[in-house]
Amino acid sequence: MNKYVIPTPPASAIPVSGSEQTFPVRRVYCIGRNYAAHTIEMGGDPDRDPPFFFQKNPDNLDFTGEFPYPVKSSDVHHETEMLVALKSGGTNIPVEKALDHVYGYAACLDMTRRDLQGEAKELRRPWEIGKAFERSAPCAPLVPASEIGHPEKGLVQLKVNGKVTQTGDLDQMIWKVPEMISYLSEYFDLAAGDVILSGTPSGVGPVQKGDVMDVMIEGVGDLHVTVV
Numbered sequence: 036m037n038k039y040v041i042p043t044p045p046a047s048a049i050p051v052s053g054s055e056q057t058f059p060v061r062r063v064y065c066i067g068r069n070y071a072a073h074t075i076e077m078g079g080d081p082d083r084d085p086p087f088f089f090q091k092n093p094d095n096l097d098f099t100g101e102f103p104y105p106v107k108s109s110d111v112h113h114e115t116e117m118l119v120a121l122k123s124g125g126t127n128i129p130v131e132k133a134l135d136h137v138y139g140y141a142a143c144l145d146m147t148r149r150d151l152q153g154e155a156k157e158l159r160r161p162w163e164i165g166k167a168f169e170r171s172a173p174c175a176p177l178v179p180a181s182e183i184g185h186p187e188k189g190l191v192q193l194k195v196n197g198k199v200t201q202t203g204d205l206d207q208m209i210w211k212v213p214e215m216i217s218y219l220s221e222y223f224d225l226a227a228g229d230v231i232l233s234g235t236p237s238g239v240g241p242v243q244k245g246d247v248m249d250v251m252i253e254g255v256g257d258l259h260v261t262v263v
């Protein structure tokens with residue numbers, strides 16, 4: 036007898052570059068305001084406002100190369116980010132041990148219904164309505180750290196229709212990857228399957244149906260997504 040009373044929901048799993056196997060996702064943590072220039076463009080003060088986190092849902096990750104323009108918004112923004120995938124976890128992970136838990140990295144996008152996020156901010160409500168919507172996290176295949184190491188530096192760039200809109204460097208993150216893992220592990224039990232979107236550099240902006248987004252993270256990979 037099937038032990039579940041409904042059909043089992045499909046597991047979200049990230050393709051792994053050069054492999055038939057996939058990486059099953061447990062939780063999706065996202066870091067906000069992790070690049071000073073982006074903090075400033077969003078009206079914050081990087082000296083006073085430290086990074087923070089929010090969450091998306093595992094099934095918001097999408098690997099099809101298409102981003103359907105979402106309902107209930109007329110101001111949808113791209114945020115170019117590096118995804119960090121954990122192969123193990125724990126609590127109170129020291130910064131110097133944090134990278135031992137990383138399986139790999141991928142280029143991804145934290146697509147945002149900016150108008151709905153703005154209303155939520157104004158009303159001091161949670162951000163899910165602006166962040167955790169259908170297919171809101173287009174993601175490239177994971178590249179194992181065993182192949183590329185742990186990138187600390189490298190150009191992060193997004194082109195929309197061939198024109199550069201976002202530029203930054205991994206070394207400009209306020210919380211580096213080991214620090215974000217360590218920080219999250221103080222508040223949550225991290226585990227294999229957890230992924231972290233590490234924040235976006237400045238230059239976020241709107242997309243329209245038909246736009247083509249090309250993410251490039253030096254040393255990590257590319258992601259090509261069409262807005263449909």
Ligand code: MN
Pocket residue numbers: 065066067114116145234235
């Ligand atoms: Mn973001």
